[in-house]
Amino acid sequence: MAKMTLEELRKLRDSKKKELNKRDVADKNIQIIVGMGTCGIAAGAKETLDAFLQELDEKKLTEKVMVTQTGCMGLCYVEPTVEVIMPDMPDVIYGKVDAEVARKIVRKHIQGKALVNDHIYDRPAADIVE
Ligand code: FES
Numbered sequence: 001m002a003k004m005t006l007e008e009l010r011k012l013r014d015s016k017k018k019e020l021n022k023r024d025v026a027d028k029n030i031q032i033i034v035g036m037g038t039c040g041i042a043a044g045a046k047e048t049l050d051a052f053l054q055e056l057d058e059k060k061l062t063e064k065v066m067v068t069q070t071g072c073m074g075l076c077y078v079e080p081t082v083e084v085i086m087p088d089m090p091d092v093i094y095g096k097v098d099a100e101v102a103r104k105i106v107r108k109h110i111q112g113k114a115l116v117n118d119h120i121y122d123r124p125a126a127d128i129v130e
Pocket of ligand 1: 072075
């Protein structure tokens with residue numbers, strides 16, 4: 001392995017710090033939880049997670065939104081699955097969330113406060129309103 005210069009190490013540290021900040025929980029009241037069980041990963045959950053992180057970064061939302069991962073949510077048939085929890089919105093579990101849908105969830109659900117109806121696979125509360 002090639003040796004790195006001090007400057008290269010600093011750049012690497014700064015870029016990793018930025019990535020870690022996106023996963024930090026302080027002062028974040030919106031949660032995106034990506035199912036990363038075996039079934040989720042096989043269905044592309046890693047690409048989904050990456051798409052969320054990238055879209056949140058582009059929309060400058062990383063200060064408000066925490067992205068975490070969990071195991072299987074018991075919905076193998078609609079992986080990748082993602083739970084979104086945010087104030088003034090019902091908790092929702094979305095299914096079949098590929099990278100494109102992940103970006104749509106950021107724009108429509110997180111920014112627009114509207115549900116992405118065609119990807120809702122679990123409604124934890126009966127009070128879901130559009
Ligand atoms: S492993 Fe996916 S439903 Fe259990």
